[in-house]
Amino acid sequence: MSYIVVDGISKTFKVSKRSSGMKAALKSFFKRNYVYVDAVKDISFSIEKGEIVGYIGPNGAGKSTTIKMLSGILLPTAGNIKVNGFNPFKDRKKYVSNIGVVFGQRSQLAWDIPAEDTFDLLRDIYKLDDKKYQKNKEELVKLLNIEEIIKKPVRTLSLGERMRCEICASLLHEPKILFLDEPTIGLDAVSKKIVRDFILKINKEKKVTVILTTHDMMDIDTLAKRIILIGKGKILYDGSLKKLKTEYGSYKNIIVKTDDTIKEIKLKGIISKKKIDGGYNLIIDSNLVTVSKVVNYLSKYHITDLDIDNEQIDDIILKLYEDYKI
Amino acid sequence: MVKLFIQSIKLSIKSQIEYKGSFILNGISQLFIFFTYYFMIVALFSKFNNIKGFTVYEVLLCFSIIQFGYSITETFFRGIDKFEDLIIDGSLDRFLVRPRGILFQTLCSDVDFIKIFRVIQSVIVLIISLINLDIVWNINKVIVLILCLISSILIFFGLFVLTSSYCFITLQGLEVKNVFTDGGKYMAQYPIGIYRKGIVFIFTFIIPYAFINYYPLLYFLDKTNNTLYMFSPLLVLIFLVPCLWSFKIGLKHYNSAGS
Incomplete structure (x- = not known):
């Protein structure tokens, strides 16, 4: 058995609900509406x-x-927690x-x-x-x-x-x-x-x-x-x-410094192209297009500097949040 | 356990004397507050010789016993008095992750050392009244007096625990508690027997102040020969049971606060 076992735990809080304003405050003084909020719903995991x-x-x-x-x-x-054989509570x-x-x-x-x-x-x-x-x-x-x-x-x-x-x-x-x-x-x-x-x-x-x-x-x-x-x-x-x-971080960030105007890039896997001060900011999906292909494509322009960045984990998390709509 | 409590007291004192000026000023103000009560009783008796058969020093004896218990509780068990703060600022979460009893840690959490001045003053008043009362001392009377002092501490301790149990559910202090602690304390400064029957009933069977400052004093002041009265302060122990029990129940309903 694992060191920490969390098995289907939930935690529900009872929270009193009221709208803003003095009137609502007074009203809630006499009659309170409670709502039940699930802070945690049926979570399971184990840790070694x-x-x-x-x-x-x-x-x-x-x-x-x-x-x-x-x-x-x-x-x-609801649910059970066992840590090193103990029930924490x-x-x-x-x-x-x-x-x-x-x-x-x-x-x-x-x-x-x-x-x-x-x-x-x-x-x-x-x-x-x-x-x-x-x-x-x-x-x-x-x-x-x-x-x-x-x-x-x-x-x-x-x-x-x-x-x-x-x-x-x-x-x-x-x-x-x-x-x-x-x-x-x-x-x-x-x-x-x-x-x-x-x-x-x-x-x-x-x-x-x-x-x-x-x-x-x-x-x-x-x-x-x-x-x-x-x-x-x-x-x-x-x-x-x-x-x-690797699953969510396939995007790469390319910053191109150039005085030329880059028109539309006809390549698959270009997620976005943004004009920035003194160049462009491209985001590509490295699963669909390789970096070298993009650089190759860009070589016809006069490029003064090129900066390729892996996507920051922050962005990955943001994307995850978006995917799951949270 | 005692060692840990003393250790905690030391730390609290260390914290408080960090602020020297406020410590001294607070000490002085404690003197004034206490003696206002004292002079009120003395002034009252300049008009009347006695209240329902109790003379000024008999009332002062009663007063000092109640004040003694209350001020000891306020001094050393401050944490339980301020229990709602412990919940709100998250200290209780901290106690819960330590391998000691919650009530014990609460008691250790704060000592309001400045209130020790009140304890000293109540002892002074106690001595004044004992000197002025013509008491025929014997071993029984010494026991009664000690029992009274101890159970006076216990009753206030119990009351504080009882009222703090309520905080678990509301996460807030309850002003009602002052009716029983402060309000009750004021009334109990006089022998409970001088009040009307309803009040005597409440302070005998619901909050047993009468077992501290009335029945044992009747024995102590030779107003009765019934030796049962001598041990009546022990009944306060029964009062502690529901107090501690409700604290335990409250802890089960604790829902923490914030992140």
Whole structure:
């Protein structure tokens, strides 16, 4: 059996509904109309030990809800979850020692005191052996390069510094599974790189299974070999990133710098042609036409520069969203 | 567990003294608030000698026991008082991914150390009233007094837990809770026996304030010889059962908030 097995889970929320305006507000005070919203509908997947899985989807797709059910915060309305033999919600106290959770938008560090103090508190919460804790802490702190940072009050830290402390805090008890809910949200390029490198490292060295949600496709590109795409509470794609790229990423972006006027290109597989400043932007489907054919065709014009780009994963995702109408 | 609680208290205090100025000013304001209550009772008794047979120091004894329990709860169990905030800002999600009880973590989450001033003041008033009452001390009376103080803490703790259970469903604090905690506290500052029958009934069988500040005090002040009265504070333990139970039920209905 797989390490994490999610079997047909759903989560339905009861939400009170009302239209805008004071009158509607007063009306809803006396009589409320409830609607049932399916945040997640009949989702199944399984994850092996040591995998890094990118869990992606637009806002409100049900990513956080799934993470919350996996980490034992919410009870699924229907379906079953088994992680390492535990039922996350029912065996909560035993289960959560095995997992680390980072909510990118919420802090687990006490605001007014240095992060190191919170770390020490976590040692007591998780009943960790002090020697092991010190060793583990030193290692994490060094890897994340936060030796000085953890001695300053958390409120004085930058977002990137704080996030590194958050990640450190969630790994002090050496969890086997790490849930990251938008770990790079709002970070600058340097911090993002540190966080990504770190995630790769602990996955490789400590065999930590990582499940992360993100909107940053660079995260996915560098970290996840496998992605699960979710939209409107349903799984739309579950598989390798490579396959997704070849299936949906056959488009290539060609930027042609020229002073000539290129008329209509009579070739199959030209998806679009746009005039841009000092040239053209072509998008071609490499399944229908090879790049060399296009370049060959263009050679009759006076071209000063040519730039061929694979389609960015962002575009692929956008296309997927469009295909599935989410 | 005790170690962890003390550790959490230390951190809370550390956080609070980060803001020195506000800490000192708050401390001073605590003094004023408390002594307003105190002088109101004293002023009342300058007009009347007694209320239904209770003298000023007997009422002050009652007052200090209730204040003691309330201020201890407010000081050390602040998290449960502010429970709706924990739900809204997502702290509860964080507690749920840690291998400890939720109620325990809630208690650890915040200590309002400034309120310790109120605890000290209530102890001062307690001592003042004990000195001025001619009490024939014996071991039983010491036990009654200790039981009263402990169960006074427990009843407010129970009330806070009860009202916070409601937050799980509404995700919001309930102003009604103040009727029972604050409002009840004001009434219970006087011996419950001085009120009308309906109120005595409510504060005996629904929220058992009377088992803290009335029945045991009758024994303590030699107004009765019935030793059953001596152990009446223990009945507060029964009150704790539905409180803790409702918290457990509430937790099952928890639906988290936001992303």
